Amino acid sequence: MPYEDELRALTPAVIAVLVRRGADFASAEDAVQEALVEAVRVRPHDPRGWLITVGWRKFLDAARADTARRRREDQVSAEPLAAAGAEADDTLHLYFLCAHPSLSPASAVALTLRAVGGLSTRQIAQAYLVPEATMAQRISRAKKTIAGVRLNQPGDPATVLRVLYLVFNEGYSGEVDLAAEAIRLTRQVTALTKHEEAAGLLALMLLHHARRAARLGADGSLIPLAVQDRSRWDTRMIAEGVDILQAALARDRLGEYQAQAAIAALHADAFTADETDWVQIVEWYDELVRLTGSPIARLNRAVALGFVDGPVAGLAALADLDPALPRHTAAAAYLHERAGDLGVAARLYADAARAATNPAERDHLTREAARVNRAARE
Amino acid sequence: MAKYLLLKHYRGAPAAVNDVPMDQWTPQEVEAHIGYMAAFADRLRDTGEFVAELALLPEGTFVRSDGQGRPPVTDGPFPETKDLIAGWMMIDVDGYERALELAGELSAAPGKGGEPIHEWLELRPVMGSLPTITD
Numbered sequence: 001m002p003y004e005d006e007l008r009a010l011t012p013a014v015i016a017v018l019v020r021r022g023a024d025f026a027s028a029e030d031a032v033q034e035a036l037v038e039a040v041r042v043r044p045h046d047p048r049g050w051l052i053t054v055g056w057r058k059f060l061d062a063a064r065a066d067t068a069r070r071r072r073e074d075q076v077s078a079e080p081l082a083a084a085g086a087e088a089d090d091t092l093h094l095y096f097l098c099a100h101p102s103l104s105p106a107s108a109v110a111l112t113l114r115a116v117g118g119l120s121t122r123q124i125a126q127a128y129l130v131p132e133a134t135m136a137q138r139i140s141r142a143k144k145t146i147a148g149v150r151l152n153q154p155g156d157p158a159t160v161l162r163v164l165y166l167v168f169n170e171g172y173s174g175e176v177d178l179a180a181e182a183i184r185l186t187r188q189v190t191a192l193t194k195h196e197e198a199a200g201l202l203a204l205m206l207l208h209h210a211r212r213a214a215r216l217g218a219d220g221s222l223i224p225l226a227v228q229d230r231s232r233w234d235t236r237m238i239a240e241g242v243d244i245l246q247a248a249l250a251r252d253r254l255g256e257y258q259a260q261a262a263i264a265a266l267h268a269d270a271f272t273a274d275e276t277d278w279v280q281i282v283e284w285y286d287e288l289v290r291l292t293g294s295p296i297a298r299l300n301r302a303v304a305l306g307f308v309d310g311p312v313a314g315l316a317a318l319a320d321l322d323p324a325l326p327r328h329t330a331a332a333a334y335l336h337e338r339a340g341d342l343g344v345a346a347r348l349y350a351d352a353a354r355a356a357t358n359p360a361e362r363d364h365l366t367r368e369a370a371r372v373n374r375a376a377r378e
Numbered sequence: 379m380a381k382y383l384l385l386k387h388y389r390g391a392p393a394a395v396n397d398v399p400m401d402q403w404t405p406q407e408v409e410a411h412i413g414y415m416a417a418f419a420d421r422l423r424d425t426g427e428f429v430a431e432l433a434l435l436p437e438g439t440f441v442r443s444d445g446q447g448r449p450p451v452t453d454g455p456f457p458e459t460k461d462l463i464a465g466w467m468m469i470d471v472d473g474y475e476r477a478l479e480l481a482g483e484l485s486a487a488p489g490k491g492g493e494p495i496h497e498w499l500e501l502r503p504v505m506g507s508l509p510t511i512t513d
């Protein structure tokens with residue numbers, strides 16, 4: 001692990017120590033962020049101990065500078081140090097705090113990346129394409145929102161996992177690899193909670209991350225799963241994802257992330273697209289629909305069904321769903337193409353391109369429309 | 379987490395409720411309007427939802443290439459052109475509902491007589507990034 005990542009990985013534990021010593025969360029977070037910046041330059045041999053010492057000093061300096069805080073500072077300085085065993089729980093509480101339901105998703109994501117991810121405000125702002133001042137305000141308001149939340153209340157792991165899922169799935173790109181960051185944090189949560197769904201989410205992330213090199217062409221164009229060069233998939237990452245998933249499934253407490261990971265694992269298991277076990281994939285989508293009732297899961301199930309019972313059956317399943325669902329038109333285009341209705345498919349691909357919500361999908365669907373249109377004329 | 383563009387039109391939008399040209403307002407009404415707009419942007423900076431804003435000059439030029447080795451052809455301005463953008467503000471909000479709420483607030487900037495203009499603003503979603511998990 002690069003030294004800076006090693007430092008960042010210590011962030012939540014160090015904040016937790018400061019909070020346990022009596023610092024409020026917002027000040028502790030600021031102090032540790034400052035200490036991190038210095039640590040990159042100083043490169044201490046014992047980064048954990050160093051960050052606690054320097055972070056605590058920075059907290060005291062800030063408290064001292066603020067006359068209104070002086071009395072509280074005297075009080076907290078006298079408090080005994082934390083017992084080491086309680087630290088893992090404290091770190092986990094920080095995750096719960098940063099994903100607290102009173103925060104909007106955007107605020108929870110920003111606070112999580114800073115307070116447990118140890119990223120700088122500038123890096124988070126750059127990743128989400130907003131000015132640094134905007135991100136600083138978002139983080140500062142998030143801290144105010146949760147100021148009254150007591151750190152020793154147990155939280156719901158589902159809220160934390162939801163935030164990490166968002167970081168992984170909807171992260172923009174900047175100098176920080178948000179997908180890798182989400183995996184790092186989910187790994188930590190999985191280790192701290194031993195929760196099956198945390199493991200399920202970690203497996204899901206690894207199985208998708210493993211395909212990353214094959215997913216985009218050199219020009220940035222989207223390469224769909226069916227035609228990806230599978231030799232470019234990261235087999236070690238797939239193996240790790242499958243191991244984690246199997247251990248989670250064996251505990252027989254199924255959840256949506258485990259079900260999604262199982263589908264990703266079945267795709268990863270096929271050497272070629274033709275070898276995909278679509279029967280099992282449909283069964284997992286059934287589980288996913290049962291668990292979540294999600295219309296997106298129903299849509300994906302319809303596409304999968306198209307491989308098991310043929311495109312006409314897939315289209316029939318699709319007909320039961322709301323046409324306004326994201327990717328409904330693209331799915332219909334694909335199934336019509338496989339059914340041989342090239343004219344209809346080309347028109348639907350063009351419609352889907354117009355409805356796409358990101359440039360990569362729009363360009364991909366535009367190319368598909370052009371390709372199928374030409375095939376229809378030949 | 380979604381970005382939206384708020385577009386203010388000089389022309390091309392339906393008529394505002396309080397539709398009096400700005401040059402017929404009193405100086406105080408103009409000041410009140412400008413102050414409202416500045417306060418709106420500051421408030422979004424404070425909530426962490428502000429991305430950028432720019433005002434555009436009314437007159438533009440149409441340009442097209444005219445083949446290799448030849449300078450681009452220009453044309454316009456076309457006074458009859460239906461649509462004319464006055465300026466834009468980009469916001470980064472939790473979703474469509476919040477974007478609507480903010481657009482409504484901006485549209486209520488005071489105009490003639492200190493009454494809200496109730497002008498029509500165009501709200502356009504910005505394309506996002508490609509999600510990692512789609513299957």
